[in-house]
Amino acid sequence: MLEFREQANRLRQELGGFVLGEAPRNMTSSYEKVYAEYRHNRRRSDNLITDIGETLERALDELNPRSPRDIALADLNTNAAFLQKRLRK
Numbered sequence: 001m002l003e004f005r006e007q008a009n010r011l012r013q014e015l016g017g018f019v020l021g022e023a024p025r026n027m028t029s030s031y032e033k034v035y036a037e038y039r040h041n042r043r044r045s046d047n048l049i050t051d052i053g054e055t056l057e058r059a060l061d062e063l064n065p066r067s068p069r070d071i072a073l074a075d076l077n078t079n080a081a082f083l084q085k086r087l088r089k
Contacts (some may be wrong), residue, residue, distance in 0.1 A: 001056060001059060001060055001063070002060070004052075004075055005053065005056045005057065005060065008049055008053040008056060009078055011049050012046075012049050012050070012053065013081075013082050013085065015042070015045060015049060018042060019042075020032050020035075020038070023035050037046050043075065055075075
């Protein structure tokens with residue numbers, strides 16, 4: 001379960017790298033459709049990854065409740081890994 005949680009966190013971080021800005025005003029209609037589809041798929045992916053992560057967290061909490069210190073350390077490690085990855089780019 002812990003490995004699955006780590007994978008969900010990595011997927012969430014990787015998905016953050018696929019953010020596009022606003023669509024240009026002069027976009028052709030064929031690209032508008034593709035852009036809208038991309039945005040829809042990205043939102044759907046984000047929701048699915050979030051749901052999976054929340055389900056894993058609930059299951060882990062039922063199996064082994066964590067102390068506040070453990071929760072803080074896990075969050076710190078996750079954020080540190082994300083920042084290190086972004087700095088390397």
